[in-house]
Amino acid sequence: MGLHQHFWREFGICAGQIFWQTVFLKTYLKGKLWDYLGNMMTVSLIGTVLLIPGVFLNLNATSAFIYFGAVVAVMFLEHIRRCRILALSIVPTLSWTLFRMTVLAILILNNL
Secondary structure: OOOOOOHHHHHHHHHHHHHHHHHHHHHHHHHHHHHHHHHHHHHHHHHHHHHHHHHHOOOOHHHHHHHHHHHHHHHHHHHHHHHHHOOOOOHHHHHHHHHHHHHHHHHHHHHO
């Protein structure tokens, strides 16, 4: 997409995700908010660990896209699994996906 690495942009996206999920789901989750946020942080850590090898691999654009897509798929499925364990519906996963898709759209539109 032509985006360059930028620590503060990535930090802002992650902080925004936590803020969004906290505000959006505070009334829905009630007493499970901290349990959910802890599980969400674990899903993010899993994604981070899975992306580390990609830093050291010399992948072309197509392979990097497929690799990143596989990591996103693992994170998405793990998020759904953890929501089921917490006895939550699909709402937190939809909220998480909506935020990420909105950020992606903004990044793409901003880059055009």
